[in-house]
Amino acid sequence: MKTRGEFGFIDFIKEHFPVPDNFEGIGDDCAILPPQQEEMLFSTDLLMEGVHFLRNESSPEDVGWKAAAVNLSDIAAMGGEAIATFLSIALPKDAQGEWAERFIEGYAQISKLYGVPLLGGDTTSSLRDIAANVGVMGKCPKGTSIKRSGAAEGDTIFVTGPLGDSAGGLQAILDGEERDQDIKVLIQRHKRPSPRMKEGKQLRESGMVNSMMDISDGIASDLEHILELSGKGATVELERIPVSDELRRAGEKYGWNVPAMAVGGGEDFELLFTAPAEIAEKLGFKVYPIGKITGGKGITWTKEGKEVEWEIKGFKHF
Amino acid sequence: MKTRGEFGFIDFIKEHFPVPDNFEGIGDDCAILPPQQEEMLFSTDLLMEGVHFLRNESSPEDVGWKAAAVNLSDIAAMGGEAIATFLSIALPKDAQGEWAERFIEGYAQISKLYGVPLLGGDTTSSLRDIAANVGVMGKCPKGTSIKRSGAAEGDTIFVTGPLGDSAGGLQAILDGEERDQDIKVLIQRHKRPSPRMKEGKQLRESGMVNSMMDISDGIASDLEHILELSGKGATVELERIPVSDELRRAGEKYGWNVPAMAVGGGEDFELLFTAPAEIAEKLGFKVYPIGKITGGKGITWTKEGKEVEWEIKGFKHF
Numbered sequence: 191m192k193t194r195g196e197f198g199f200i201d202f203i204k205e206h207f208p209v210p211d212n213f214e215g216i217g218d219d220c221a222i223l224p225p226q227q228e229e230m231l232f233s234t235d236l237l238m239e240g241v242h243f244l245r246n247e248s249s250p251e252d253v254g255w256k257a258a259a260v261n262l263s264d265i266a267a268m269g270g271e272a273i274a275t276f277l278s279i280a281l282p283k284d285a286q287g288e289w290a291e292r293f294i295e296g297y298a299q300i301s302k303l304y305g306v307p308l309l310g311g312d313t314t315s316s317l318r319d320i321a322a323n324v325g326v327m328g329k330c331p332k333g334t335s336i337k338r339s340g341a342a343e344g345d346t347i348f349v350t351g352p353l354g355d356s357a358g359g360l361q362a363i364l365d366g367e368e369r370d371q372d373i374k375v376l377i378q379r380h381k382r383p384s385p386r387m388k389e390g391k392q393l394r395e396s397g398m399v400n401s402m403m404d405i406s407d408g409i410a411s412d413l414e415h416i417l418e419l420s421g422k423g424a425t426v427e428l429e430r431i432p433v434s435d436e437l438r439r440a441g442e443k444y445g446w447n448v449p450a451m452a453v454g455g456g457e458d459f460e461l462l463f464t465a466p467a468e469i470a471e472k473l474g475f476k477v478y479p480i481g482k483i484t485g486g487k488g489i490t491w492t493k494e495g496k497e498v499e500w501e502i503k504g505f506k507h508f
Numbered sequence: 509m510k511t512r513g514e515f516g517f518i519d520f521i522k523e524h525f526p527v528p529d530n531f532e533g534i535g536d537d538c539a540i541l542p543p544q545q546e547e548m549l550f551s552t553d554l555l556m557e558g559v560h561f562l563r564n565e566s567s568p569e570d571v572g573w574k575a576a577a578v579n580l581s582d583i584a585a586m587g588g589e590a591i592a593t594f595l596s597i598a599l600p601k602d603a604q605g606e607w608a609e610r611f612i613e614g615y616a617q618i619s620k621l622y623g624v625p626l627l628g629g630d631t632t633s634s635l636r637d638i639a640a641n642v643g644v645m646g647k648c649p650k651g652t653s654i655k656r657s658g659a660a661e662g663d664t665i666f667v668t669g670p671l672g673d674s675a676g677g678l679q680a681i682l683d684g685e686e687r688d689q690d691i692k693v694l695i696q697r698h699k700r701p702s703p704r705m706k707e708g709k710q711l712r713e714s715g716m717v718n719s720m721m722d723i724s725d726g727i728a729s730d731l732e733h734i735l736e737l738s739g740k741g742a743t744v745e746l747e748r749i750p751v752s753d754e755l756r757r758a759g760e761k762y763g764w765n766v767p768a769m770a771v772g773g774g775e776d777f778e779l780l781f782t783a784p785a786e787i788a789e790k791l792g793f794k795v796y797p798i799g800k801i802t803g804g805k806g807i808t809w810t811k812e813g814k815e816v817e818w819e820i821k822g823f824k825h826f
Contacts, residue, residue, distance in 0.1 A: 217737065218655050219585035219721050220549035225650055230548075231538035232628060234643055236596035240635035267537035278554035278641045310550060316637070317558035323596045323630075323641035325552055332543055337536050403537050419535065 194287075196313055202291060203277075206298040207308040213274070214309075221310035223274065223327070231328035231335060233264035239320040247363060250289045252381040254296030257322045260406065262304060263385035263459045265328035267404035268335040269394025272387065274309040275301065276325040280316035293322070304387055336394055336463070341401040341420035345464035345483040350389050350475070352434040353409060354448060355379040357455025358441070367444060372436040383459040389475055390461055396472060402463035408456040409480075413489055416464065423486030428453070428493045432478040512605075514631055520609060521595075524616040525626040531592070532627075539628035541592065541645070549646035549653060551582035557638040565681060568607045570699040572614030575640045578724065580622060581703035581777045583646035585722035586653040587712025590705065592627040593619065594643040598634035611640070622705055654712055654781070659719040659738035663782035663801040668707050668793070670752040671727060672766060673697040675773025679764060690754040690761075701777040707793055708779055714790060720781035726774040727798075731807060734782065741804030746771070746811045750796040 194202060200216060209215035214222035235257070239245060243253045258275060265272045277297065281290050301308055306326075359380030362373045369377070386404070393399045401416050409431070417424055431452045441448035464483050484490075491498050512520060518534060527533035532540035553575070557563060561571045576593060583590045595615065599608050619626055624644075677698030680691045687695070704722070711717045719734050727749070735742055749770045759766035782801050802808075809816050 214655070218657075219582040220551040220588065220646065220653070222586075222648075222653055223548040223550065225547055226544045229543055230541040232541065232592075232594060232643075232645065233538040234594045234596050234628065234630055234641070236598050236630045236632055236639065236641055238598045238632060238634050238639065241598070241633055264537040268540075270538065274550075276550060276552045276643060278552050280554050280556045280559070280639060310552065312552055312554045312641075314554055314556060315559055316556050316639075318636055319634070319639075321554065321556065321598060321634075321637075321639040321641075323552070323554055323639075325550075325594060325643040327548075327550065327645075328538065330540075335538070335540055337532070339536075 199290060199313055203294055203308070206294055207301065209309065210307055213307065215307065216310055221274070221276070223309070226329055228329040229332045229335060231265055231268050231270045231330060232325065233261055234323060234325040235260050236321065236323040245320070248381060250292035251296030251299070253322070254293035255300045255382050257324045258297050258300045259383045259385050259459065261324045261326040262306065262387060263404045263406070265326055266385050266387045266390030267402055267461060268328070268330060269390050269399070269402065270328035270330040270335055271391060272304065272306045273327045273329055274307050277308055277311035278323040279311070280314045280321040282316045282318055282320065285320050330394065334394055336399050336402040338401055338403050338416045339419035341416050341422050341464040341483045343422060343483055343485045345400055346467040346479045347413070347424060347426065347462070347464050347481040347483060348470070348477045348479050349405065349409070349432065349460050349462050350386050350477055351460040352432040352437065353405065353458050353460060354437050354452035354455045355434050356383065356457040357451040358437045358446065361446060361451070362440065365444070372440045375436045376440060380457065383457060385459055386461050392473060393461065393463055396469060398469045398472070399463050399465045402461055405458050405460050405462050406456055408454045409462060410453050410489070412462055416462070417488065423484040423488055423490070424481055425484060425490040425492055426481035428491055428498065430478065430480045517608060517631060521612055521626070524612055525619065527627065528625055531625065533625065534628050539594070541627070544647055546647040547650045547653060549583055549586050549588045549648060550643065551579055552641060552643040553578050554639065554641040563638070566699060568610035569614030569617070571640070572611035573618045573700050575642050576615050576618045577701045577703050577777065579642045579644040580624065580705060581722045581724070583644055584703050584705045584708030585720055585779060586646070586648060587708050587717070587720065588646035588648040588653055589709060590622065590624045591645045591647055592625050595626055595629035596641040597629070598632045598639040600634045600636055600638065603638050648712065652712055654717050654720040656719055656721050656734045657737035659734050659740050659782040659801045661740060661801055661803045663718055664785040664797045665731070665742060665744065665780070665782050665799040665801060666788070666795040666797050667723065667727070667750065667778050667780050668704050668795055669778040670750040670755065671723065671776050671778060672755050672770035672773045673752050674701065674775040675769040676755045676758055676764065679769070680758065683762070685762060690758045693754045694758060698775065701775060703777055704779050710791060711779065711781055714787060716787045716790070717781050717783045720779055723776050723778050723780050724774050726772045727780060728771050728807070730780055734780070735806065741802040741806055741808070742799055743802060743808040743810055744799035746809055746816065748796065748798045
């Protein structure tokens with residue numbers, strides 16, 4: 191496929207992302223956004239070929255979707271609303287045509303679904319590997335964004351949905367499992383995660399949530415961040431960690447260690463939060479209590495009321 | 509050198525960048541910034557090893573400096589003030605220790621010089637090449653940021669300093685020229701460009717500037733952007749394009765095509781702007797008039813009053 195050249199590619203991007211009134215998007219040295227009366231949130235994530243995705247295993251649309259999704263999820267994790275994203279992409283020669291355009295299509299799909307404009311970025315060549323960096327700007331009424339550091343003793347620990355699906359999907363891809371309906375669902379959850387934007391905002395608006403983050407590295411590792419920053423401990427009841435029917439069935443069929451996937455697997459992008467137990471009845475959506483914040487240190491894992499050894503390391507890049 | 513690991517590296521970064529009051533930096537899902545009464549600016553640039561720098565030719569400190577500099581320059585180009593930067597960095601195994609830390613030191617030097625905090629980012633591994641993406645947030649009183657699109661017929665075209673030094677420095681590196689004092693100056697200008705933050709702000713505050721951008725791809729290419737977006741043409745007097753004494757002397761010594769470097773060379777990061785001629789006497793710093801905005805189309809190059817053919821393509825990545 192003949193490429194459009196760098197400026198043609200930029201035009202292709204512009205066509206996919208309408209710029210809202212009062213904003214200036216691609217085309218000048220900077221994007222321009224109107225003054226913001228609320229506090230501002232910002233997060234950024236860099237996806238590298240060979241580390242975060244493989245070109246022969248992920249469609250470009252899926253990579254584009256996920257690049258935006260993981261960033262939007264960081265805004266959800268503070269209870270914020272996303273204002274805009276910014277995309278930098280480095281493309282080796284063999285990705286400058288079709289691959290790049292299909293990436294943009296996936297990125298545009300999720301951007302449209304969540305109503306978030308792309309306002310700027312950078313395009314460059316790359317010697318070998320594709321690199322895609324997304325930055326996301328969000329907002330929250332002043333002083334209301336929910337941090338990791340606010341967990342209070344006695345809080346119930348909740349998650350917004352089943353865990354381990356993404357890990358199951360990845361396992362199925364790696365093992366080349368036959369793609370029955372359950373496997374298809376898991377792979378979809380791995381490749382096209384849904385950031386919990388609406389849930390994050392509602393949780394913030396409840397005024398009851400003391401700490402929150404998104405589950406990107408696995409709950410074992412992510413909950414530790416909340417505990418460290420809050421100076422607290424936790425007990426987690428393993429049997430209460432929600433697991434989808436698809437993962438349970440696939441796990442039985444293929445002999446997977448489903449609890450390990452649910453506890454140690456990352457990239458589900460569900461929200462992990464701590465709040466008084468009553469919050470569960472005050473939300474318009476289901477949340478899953480999995481444990482309690484204590485005055486101690488670290489995580490105590492229990493199964494049917496008994497303490498169990500459970501050591502799972504979260505993901506570290508180096 | 510033993511690496512500190514990803515979390516140790518993040519701590520190393522935190523030590524180098526104090527977080528201002530009312531801001532929350534590294535450590536949560538998002539950075540938090542106070543509400544912004546002014547309009548917001550945002551720009552981002554991705555530097556790839558092998559494309560933007562070579563590990564055996566640039567010191568890590570220089571790469572870190574330049575990664576921040578090129579972004580700050582985009583804020584200067586709108587007349588804005590930088591609020592904060594965000595850094596994503598992907599590191600192959602052999603860059604995870606000393607290289608990464610020295611990069612951060614260079615990045616911290618320029619950040620301190622311009623008083624801009626680093627508030628967040630992402631660290632990840634890379635299979636092979638280093639990738640570093642910087643995002644920069646800035647601000648400007650509402651409606652005052654200077655765009656590329658406002659050039660008016662009769663405007664004088666100015667630049668804020670000599671052009672071609674960076675191209676000369678690069679040429680000297682590529683040719684392995686002996687590093688006399690002139691060459692050292694040119695190489696320094698190539699490796700450690702100074703974004704014109706103060707000048708950009710003063711130009712905006714003058715209220716007289718109709719269009720502005722920074723010179724990153726070479727004036728021949730960059731001026732075209734202003735002309736296209738403004739629907740105007742320009743005449744440029746080649747002999748008025750300012751060239752430093754260092755570049756002139758080095759050019760004579762090594763037989764370089766100095767005018768081609770000044771017109772076609774990028775990365776000087778001086779500002780290019782158009783305004784009524786009188787502005788030159790109203791600023792606290794020297795600016796160089798190089799031509800006029802006309803009602804025509806494209807650039808007409810002249811030399812001693814005669815039109816000359818001059819075709820230099822600016823840099824495109826693909």
